[in-house]
Amino acid sequence: MNNEKDGARRPTRLAATALMLALTADIALAQAPDSAEATPVAAAPALPPPAMEVKLDTVTVQRGDLLQTVDAIGKLQFHRFADVSPQVAGQIKDVLFAVGDAVQEGKLLIEITPAVRAESSRAQMARLRAELADQQAQTDFAELQFKRQTQLKAQNATREESVESSRMNLSSARARVDAINAQIQQLEATLKFDEESRRHKQVLAPLSGTVVAVNARAGQTVNIGQPGLPLMRIADLSQLTVQARVAEVDITRLKRGMTANFQTPGYPGRTWSGKLRQVLPVPADGTGEQGKETFYNVLFEVDNPQQELMSGMTTQVQFIVAQAKDALLLPANLLGRRDAGGLYQVHVLNADGSIVARTVKIGLRTVLQAQVLSGLEAGEQVLAGPVPAPAPQPKPLAPAGAP
Structure with a gap:
């Protein structure tokens, strides 16, 4: 019985299998393209990835003022002052002014009782x-x-x-x-x-100014020509002197009458000016000995009408050796080495993205900036870094059917 049943089922399985194969073939034929319209295509070669856009570091050529300077450190000191000393032997009766008081010329300062003889x-x-x-x-x-x-x-x-x-x-x-x-x-x-x-028992002010030192007291005995400190010092504070110490390597660049600017820590951001008056021809105290660097004292005056500046203040001085106004300026670190003709080469980025080399002539130069005399125009972009390598070009496509 079982064999009969298995024999009856076998034709049915074969028919189902044949039907599935036929359906699969029909679907494949329906999806295949027309053999007359199909054209074989050669495989395309691999292209290099497009070059990434590089952001170039540039500096814009601008106009401005350029100063070539000699820098120094200095101190403010009195320009015009007078010391008051006794002109009669005796005993001080009264001292009429203290430090900081303003006095007029001829004003009674100290009264002395002369010795009786x-x-x-x-x-x-x-x-x-x-x-x-x-x-x-x-x-x-x-x-x-x-x-x-x-x-x-x-x-x-x-x-x-x-x-x-x-x-x-x-x-x-x-x-x-x-x-x-x-x-x-x-x-x-x-x-x-x-x-x-x-007649000199009354000590009078020799000039108008401010009392800056008092070494006298009531009851003190004084003599004519006595050694030691003066009884009183009066200074005109409307004008002060800057004494700057300039190194030996720079002192020969300074000339009488040149402009000197300075700043002081007491007034950040403010600048005062004067004209160089004198270069003292002897080394400053404590310099040039036993291998020490030699410095020289340079003097110039500054007006002080409001008496804001005070004696003893520290100053950072700049003596202007040369200057160029409204000049084309370029950072000095972009110049590189100078050629045999005294010129420099820089690279300029044009508006279309191309880079060209330029030869420039330089005038005044400082540590930070240089004056461009020729070769560049205001607003041009100068490369601040190395010139980038050109992007690689893609290879041409191989023709169809080529081996």
């Missing part, structure tokens, strides 16, 4: 005049004695010894008169000096 000098003068009168009388008497002895000698009425004695007495009397007159003259000079000194 004029009265004793006058008493000595009176004594000398009395001695002179007495000695003059003795001289007159000696002259009479000498005349009488001379007359008696002519009459042979006296001895020679008497005549010579009278002559000696007269000479001695006259010498004593001369000595007393000399003492009187010396004492008169002393009295005149004392009287002059008494």
